[in-house]
Amino acid sequence: MQRRQFMTAIGGVFVAASLPLQAFAQSATLNVVATTGMIADTATRVGGDLVHVKALMGPGVDPHAYRQTRTDILAMARADLVLWNGLYLEAQMEDFLADLGRKTPVRSVATAVPADNLVSHDDYADRFDPHVWMDPSLWKYAVAAVRDAMIEAAPDKAATFTTNADAYIAELTGLAAYTETSLESIPPDARVLITAHDAFNYFGRAYGFEVTGIQGISTESEAGVNRISELVDMIVTRRIGAVFVESSVSDRSIRALIEGAAAQGHTLKIGGELFSDAMGQPGTYEGTYVGMIDHNATTITNALGGNAPVRGLNGRLSAGS
The missing domain is CATH 3.40.50.1980 (Nitrogenase molybdenum iron protein domain)
Structure with missing residues (x-):
């Protein structure tokens, strides 16, 4: 040219x-x-x-x-x-x-x-x-x-x-x-997704999840002490068992939730790491858009009591992904 x-x-x-x-x-x-x-x-x-x-x-x-x-x-x-x-x-x-x-x-x-x-x-x-x-x-x-x-x-x-x-x-x-079928296996009362920021609203609307981000839609917003305290109370009251970290966002606020729940005698675990604003490593299946969504759907399903193949839709997810 x-x-x-x-x-x-x-x-x-x-x-x-x-x-x-x-x-x-x-x-x-x-x-x-x-x-x-x-x-x-x-x-x-x-x-x-x-x-x-x-x-x-x-x-x-x-x-x-x-x-x-x-x-x-x-x-x-x-x-x-x-x-x-x-x-x-x-x-x-x-x-x-x-x-x-x-x-x-x-x-x-x-x-x-x-x-x-x-x-x-x-x-x-x-x-x-x-x-x-x-x-x-x-x-x-x-x-x-x-x-x-x-x-x-x-x-x-x-x-x-x-x-x-x-x-x-x-x-x-x-x-x-695949995402819809996997997520439908999660008990309805367990379909609560708590992550670092509000990146999963479209996911929640599509698949019937209550989605809560500690920060707002943009990571530029900060989660204050009151916000953490409110979420801890909600988690303990509703006996929520898992929250999720994001690969592109600091896990500081998620750790604060876990510590706050523990202080009230409630055990809260990390259900896994999700890809929100960025994909996985180049050259990996998770480093593709399909692999990113497959990973998220599979991780959320298995962490919240549903049933999905450990290696995901195409059998290509990394072991322990």
């Missing part, structure tokens, strides 16, 4: 960027940058061999607090397509992405979910919960958004992108069915 080089300032950094002089060439590879691992994995599945995908945020990274580095700025400025979640997930990057969008194709995938399917933010009337990937049935809209963005960037590859997206959506349908 022929490109015209120019110097441009993005995010206060001057970079050598380029603009395409013609449509995506048949033999070229589409250079895609995605903010989160979930989006990057989806882009890889939709694009296949026709794309090169770079994820900015790896395992254990909190997207609510993430700020772009100079390396990130260079990668995004030189990309053919930048994909981000939106709905204020990447709160610290919004201004930068808006600026970048005047020079580079930048597309939000979570905003493809119909507004009437979004969960309203508790504190802001004009905002929504960004964690749409927690419901595979909603993540299908993100897959379609990635497909459409790639077709816009490389229209001559539309057939391949469409075929790949259709196959991936069919896989997500199976994932949603």
Whole structure:
């Protein structure tokens, strides 16, 4: 693909960027940058061999607090397509992405979910919960958004992108069915999910769980002493047996719940580690979107008294995962 080089300032950094002089060439590879691992994995599945995908945020990274580095700025400025979640997930990057969008194709995938399917933010009337990937049935809209963005960037590859997206959506349908079947095996009175922050609202709505996050939708909020005390009282009164840590959020508040419950003579265990705002390690099954959701569903089911295969839907979960 022929490109015209120019110097441009993005995010206060001057970079050598380029603009395409013609449509995506048949033999070229589409250079895609995605903010989160979930989006990057989806882009890889939709694009296949026709794309090169770079994820900015790896395992254990909190997207609510993430700020772009100079390396990130260079990668995004030189990309053919930048994909981000939106709905204020990447709160610290919004201004930068808006600026970048005047020079580079930048597309939000979570905003493809119909507004009437979004969960309203508790504190802001004009905002929504960004964690749409927690419901595979909603993540299908993100897959379609990635497909459409790639077709816009490389229209001559539309057939391949469409075929790949259709196959991936069919896989997500199976994932949603497994998740529902597994979670239904949990006794109804045990379907209470307590985690570090409110990342599981879409999960709770889809599968009939009462979900409580110690912090709010954003990890930028802090859990005060009163909040911890209220939750401890609720846990002890209702005899809740397990809470869950998150791979991308400090377990400090979860430990405070366990200690507070113990002080009242109630044993509270950690039911396992869940993937919320980031996936598992690259190269592992848990490092894929399907593996991430499979891990969460299987872990929650077995910790709360249900019955799911230890190795999950595809028999690929790590031992002890």
